[in-house]
Amino acid sequence: MAEIVALLSAGCHPETGRLRPAAGDAAALALGLALCASGHRLIGLHAGPADDALRVYAGFAAFDLVRLDLPAEADALPAILPWLAERHPALVLAGARAEQGAGTGLLPYALAQAMGAACIPEVAGVEELAERVTLVQALPGGRRRRLAAPAPAVLVAAARAAPPSGWAYARALRARTVPVTVQEPAATPAWRSEPARPLARPVRRIRGGAAARMAAATSFTAGKGQLLVQPPPDEAARVILAYLEAEGLLRS
């Protein structure tokens, strides 16, 4: 049976700032645990300084935990790559983005590029894992699409996917991790980081001076559409259908 690695990062509660399983990584772990139930071996991999960040994930189920000993702000990719090259996992599962630090969501893509594997985002479920992996991808609007890719592949769990059910504190406490010492990569501080402040509401900028702003503020935009008063039901239906078709919303 194949080996699956789930990349687990230190989560951070957005309100309290306390340590928790990161939402995206928990969704990725749910994918891994579903495969675990069909006989595959799951390893949770974390690159960071403390065991606590990894132990919160162990509360969901019992599986192997490996921690690469790295400082908190170091880039995880140079440490993860040699470890993965040694293990040759059939699948690498990751969350969409980290809850601490830059949170760019670039790591799975960079990992797939370095491994020469396919990277598939928004994965809602894995159906089959052998020479090829067959999976279901979540599309906007609740739709789903089936994809296939050769193993090994890097899968990014869908942002709205659910975490595994059932978390037990005792199981999290009992968990034992395997620490692995790795060579510390050189730091590359390219960006200055500042605390995030709430963003302004998205607004459309009005160009063309005061007159254009006045016109935009005072003009009445409603009622621009088409109006049919007491049409025969057939005609009303035809108009609605033509409208939906022009918008490309008819799916059948």
Place this chain on the structure above:
Amino acid sequence: MSARPRRDPHAERARATRVGPAGRARRILGDVAPAAPVRPRRDPHALRTAAVPGPAGRMRLDPHGGELLAHMPSLAAPGAEQPIVVERPACLILAVLDLPGGRLEGSDLGLLAAARDLADRLEGAVLALTLHGRPDLGRLGVDRHIALDLPDRWDPAAALSVLGTVLADHAPAHILFAETPLLGADVARRLAAATGLPAAFAVHRLEPDEIRARGAGLDLVGPPPPIMTLHEVLLADRPEPVLREARPVAVAVRPDAGLIEDLGEVPVDLTGAPLAEADLIVSAGDGVTDWPAFHALAARLNATVGGSRQVCDRGLLPRDRQVGASGTLVAPRAYLAFGISGAPQHLQGIERCQRVVAVNTDLHAKMIERADLAIVADAQAVMPALQTLLEQRRHG
């Protein structure tokens, strides 16, 4: 009797009154006849009556006798508007449009507006790349346009190989994407991983010398990197509708096959999907009494079911189906409202809908006013007619 002759003031006044140069009666005091006026009298109202509409649509006064207006190109020849041509741009800003389903969406327009803004500040030109179609981008602030007709399916490898060719041919200074899942956000990360170029994701402030990108609880601040994806706060803007060249640029590219194989869409029942992420919603209000027809129509369209507060209060739909201020704020591409009059709280909930179709018996309902396609009719008649038409369309 006195020797002093009597004066006749009326006769004196009549003698002294002449017709002046402007045609009005002028009285000359004293014996001196006035010289011809040095300066003609100015009519203060003439300027205003001679005003003509300017290029922005406002009335423009011209105190220089037509001299000023002659220099306004749009007034000189109203029929022939010349596009703005940027011949030698300082740099190129590549905007990679999503075009989901071959259509220009709001995020594409916002991306073009941001690219135009950046190009203007850097004295550069906007190069737009559309992979799945050839929309007309002449009035969307585009100087050069690369249009390809790749098959309309999710194929990140093809997009990546096209981008590689465009980067090699044109060497754009910045490549902009919209932060849209599976589209711009995905391709941008693939490009950053493949080329190793510096990248910033979810940029919410874009200046030529400094950008701010949203990280996890922090902002990353620095100079603009080559690859950027734009946060939705920057995508609400729209480009100025000025005619630009949008010169077609050819690219010779043979997209290579990727590792990922698309096995087609999985049929999913969307009638009970979460309202917040639905892209087609059929919603019922108090005007709906034929509930079997309503649910049959929703199932036939495979649209997500929603309802007003009234129907949820009466238990006709579950509470999680409620649309409005106290329910879910929805943002579908189309919202079909049957028998909803449009309470302010409901209209608040559908503020971000792209298209609204309303069927209601009341011509003066707020919903009819809000709708892009408004039909004043009974929902009970229209719903079965729509169902019949959909069945016909399916079978024949």
